[in-house]
Amino acid sequence: MQAVSTISNRDLRDEIKAYWSLRAETFDSQPGHEIFSEDERAAWHALLRKHLGPGEGRAALDLACGTAVISHLLDDVGFKVTGLDWAEPMLERARAKAKARGRQIRFLMGDAERTMESDDTYDVITNRHLVWTLVDPLACFREWHRVLKAGGKVLIVDGDFVNTSILTRLVKRLTALAGRLGLAGDAMHGAPNSEMAATHSSILSRVHFSNGAHADAVAALLKEAGFSKVTIDRDMSAIHRAQRENFSFFKGLERATQHRYAICAEK
Template sequence: MTSQTLRPNRDLREDIKAYWSLRAETFDTQPGHEIFSEEERAAWHALLRRHLGEGNGRQALDLACGTAVVSHLLDDLGFAVTGMDWAEPMLERARAKARDRGRQIRFYMGDAERTMEPDDSYDAVTNRHLVWTLVDPLACFQEWKRVLKPGGKVLIIDGDFVNPSTFTRLIATLKSWFERKKAVPQTGGSSHNLPKDMMATHREILSQVHFRNGARAEAVCALLAEAGFTDITIDTDLKAIHRTQRKHFSLLKGLERATQHRYAICAVKPGA
């Protein structure tokens, strides 16, 4: 065994926290993170409505909220939103954004695996690009089920960013070749465009998380079922979102993103 393998989860979780704290500075400048058009915003609204419906004052907990992109989308739809993250630099930007937009969104620092929120307190739990980073996803899913009201829903938006399709590998190869030739400028929205030291940290973290071999939707669903969720559905129809994002990427980067295994998974806490 390597020394990395023997490192306790506590250290890994601190590494993840530090990594996302550093990413906060440029997070909102990157397409695929922040929203850059009303067309893209409408596409996200449609996805959230498809699975969660209108808010109508219902309580939503947005886990690993980052700079609050999804929190604001939920607020748009009429949810009473609590955003939680454990990286204070992300929360600073989230709070500033809410102040600038006049939004009444509650933000606090917390751990998605141990939220410290009361039982049966939320109608919806959401997260975007969190699950692939989890050390113990089953424990997280059990925690999310605990804080949901009976009949409440969890909505996971994520993807397998480890195992590209053959087409995606071809696109990535072409993109790399063009970038070396200076034909295509580097664009944001990907860990592959980070400085070398942060890239190394990203790879080290990825090698130790639960989904180190890729967060396939079916594997996530199996753990949700084990945690006690029912009515689990996989939605891979994210074309409308990808189409609007493509305007802010190079041609090859847009095609690469559209062919990745990205999905939304919705599941229900039984007992309504």
């Protein structure tokens, strides 16, 4: 009789998909995910226009779209938007939100690393807080290069949350202390409970950027994948200022000290 294998048929990508499926329920309730003020919305619109130009009906692919926060911002400024995500609970909320707002956004289930979209299809590709989760970013960036039209652009919004500065570490400790004293209710923002936090840490330890998705490292891989005119924009201050309205003082200060960035690269 053949022995039953004890090897799991579940790989890291499956774990990442399951994690974000669970996060879907509370995703839109957290500042820094959904948009909570018109000032923040305007700041995001400015970032999109700065790097991508006016929408004018051009085709945009919003990868790992989640509940479609960035998809709606792209729609606001005139892009024809397709949102792609591999977590069905996220897509359920994305579709419901688009229906409630009367938006004509197309949603597909799919993997940002293997989109299954045709060559030379999109004018722009966007993603927010996706790159740090990638298992094989070089292959992924080559995939994005493939589905972009000539002259198309990818806009990445992400951060290095591993290699934090001394100031960021100090502020994070103050945020945690403030949370224990009841002065910062959002001290555990991004980690709803200890089990989810442990899952997050486990995933982070095994992805490509386990040592941090620094902007320069991401830009280098984009160039290796064939992109040109790679621009790193480290000025996220307008967005962070607007988000602080919905953060505690300590959480807002912590965010302002982090290595967050936008990277635009052209095919």
